[in-house]
Amino acid sequence: MPAPRRIRLGVSMIGMGYHLAAWRHPESSAGGNMELQHAVRVTQAAERGLLDMAFLADGVGIRFNDVPKGALSHTCKNVQFEPLTLLSALAMVTNHVGLVATASTTYNEPYHIARKFASLDHISGGRAGWNVVTSATDMEAQNFGLVGAPPKTGRYDRAAEFVEVVKGLWNSWEDDAFVRDKAQGINYDPDKLHILDHEGAHFRVMGPLNVARTPQGRPIIVQAGASDQGRELAAATADVIYAASQTLEDARAYYDDVKRRMAAYGREPDQLKIMPGIMAVPGATRQEAQDKYEVLQQRVEPIVGLAALANYLGDLSAYDLDGPLPEPDPADRRDHSRGQIFLDIARRGNLSIRQLYLSIAGGNGHRLVIGTPSDIVDAMQDWFEGGGADGFNLLPTWLPGGLEDVVETVIPEMQRRGLYRTAYEGKTLRENLGLAWPEHPATAAKRAAIADAVGHAAE
């Protein structure tokens, strides 16, 4: 009997939380985005909740040219730990939860990325994941010698080759390459060392990697592709997708589309877990939940709300906050898919500018569910059983409280319904996610040759 299909959960642990006013929450540690103990507490809460993984979003720059001018200093989106160093530290104070870091394929070299994630996988005993991003902003480009971000097509071409090279480097050594025979002085079997010698349009990388094959075979690959190119890259290479949808209909359309694309790459649909973001705000009653949320909503200053819209819809500060959203200039919608979600929200609710920014202040276009634990599990179950999700990426309003609320009240309700694990199933993130072991190509070839020989002998 196969194990019952269960909801996967991750958590976004960036900064002080996902809500625009998270850092202003009365109970928050306002400097938590640079406090190690804050990150320790968040990750340990995730592990107490038996979450699959804790995830660090990241960008390689700060929007210091903020729109409207001065907005940045009203947020805590300025400083944070670098993800790979932080997750390596957090690996030492946790035992089960997966550790997923974002790294850009546009401003990195495959050798470094392959190495750092392989190293994290060894340090954590098989809990590393890489969230592959292509870095769309100009402010990031300007930290790496460019004036603006390269065009999207070029970024995605590079990303596809980048991931291929990294995967190749992760197979530099077979799993059992190291014999370490002290008496004979033989450290490894030279036949089990593989030189990549990659030459492509974007990269020339010889290899081999100077890190052994990792406890998971290779780290988990995560993506958040929403555009056509993003979906295609995810279908080809991702183990997990962080998605963003507002309705089950949209979520299902996305889910079906990406899973259908996988066939072209010879992949089974269940080898990719699609996890839409969800901001879940639980309370003992619906009113209590709503009141909790209002604590943060009341702390969203107009300049901060306008800045959140400006990234996708341009600068709206010249318009009446309580008037309608003007028709956006297409040139301003750099991240088209998120901008489109914002527009849909505004039109669906006929929202003013103020109402729009308040409605995305929490989830930034992701789904928002405020209610009792039962309400929240209903909402998750609906999408999970309705073909819209394999699990969810929790976006806590603020940290650690917003996550601790979910762990203490929502997880038990999921467990009561048999929708969620009661203990970690495996030792690695891969095992917990129910993803197949990635056999080394050379091992697979040897196994096939032996099977072939046995087959011939039996003839």
Next chain:
Amino acid sequence: MPAPRRIRLGVSMIGMGYHLAAWRHPESSAGGNMELQHAVRVTQAAERGLLDMAFLADGVGIRFNDVPKGALSHTCKNVQFEPLTLLSALAMVTNHVGLVATASTTYNEPYHIARKFASLDHISGGRAGWNVVTSATDMEAQNFGLVGAPPKTGRYDRAAEFVEVVKGLWNSWEDDAFVRDKAQGINYDPDKLHILDHEGAHFRVMGPLNVARTPQGRPIIVQAGASDQGRELAAATADVIYAASQTLEDARAYYDDVKRRMAAYGREPDQLKIMPGIMAVPGATRQEAQDKYEVLQQRVEPIVGLAALANYLGDLSAYDLDGPLPEPDPADRRDHSRGQIFLDIARRGNLSIRQLYLSIAGGNGHRLVIGTPSDIVDAMQDWFEGGGADGFNLLPTWLPGGLEDVVETVIPEMQRRGLYRTAYEGKTLRENLGLAWPEHPATAAKRAAIADAVGHAAE
């Protein structure tokens, strides 16, 4: 009364130890180069010994085109943790010892390096150090799109600008930039955010860094420059130098030269600590120490010894091992300074090829001292008081045993003589090394303006 001048100690914790046969030591864990607990044990031993810092050498590649062919599989110089991820993990199981990682200026971007070391400095509470290297080997170049390493002059030009950019990024925020006033919604003071906007021959980097100024003001900068260019870069920018000398005469010449060069950069000589490498092998008697060393010497296979020479003197495998060293082809002496040390050793002792590789099998050209704890402290004191060293970088024969021997027997003797601390003086690596706080330029300017105003008022 100023604090007495004390010997600084670091330790090279690479792989299984510094001796060519370290991994074959009967008591070693042969797979320790990829075992987290091995690294934990080594770092904790360093901290028990009150060492200033533990240091991870690094290269971004493996010499798989080994000379003589097949040598590599007889060594453990193949896989290891990536330094920044490993040291971030080790920060969680130590409290005082400095954590120094190697990173290349030739195959990295300043923004990433500034960020990762700043992050490690925050994670460790002010214990991060960056060993700046320019990566001389072709096998590294081939992992980054090149056929061979760029010429040395170009690498050092780039390195100088790279360090300048990194230091600039580390000053993106003043120490007290973050006011984090939750009630007013003011997270930071915009006047204390500084945009680097660097444009130079090698780099264009806007900044600001998305990590706060660090507990040490900035991480410690380490170098190992032996050549003229390396010495100049170190004199301009380094806080610590790992040097290599065989005799006090050579050590003193190097020490005097580098400290003299500092004046041109407006730096005081005591703001740079010069720490020659030393392989110290203590025993209760001299014979016991020698016997300990022989355990490893007997395990040096000729192919491994020849490979160690080949890096600097070319392939000698066609010659009689027990015959004299042939005159080297200058083209083979890529790392001229180390090759020269090897030649000096051979000539001084009139050594055969076998004798030469055995004589460098331990320290690889660094100083080797085998004897009682008292002998070893004599040797250190001689150089420390004789103007050749501010301290030493310990190169343990094997790990953790070779280090634990020193911690348990040599350190107490140093303490008895008043040459070494009996407790950590400060909380940060900078404080323990006795290095000055690097005041933020804007803070310094404000202080100067205030002093000036006070001066005028008093007139």
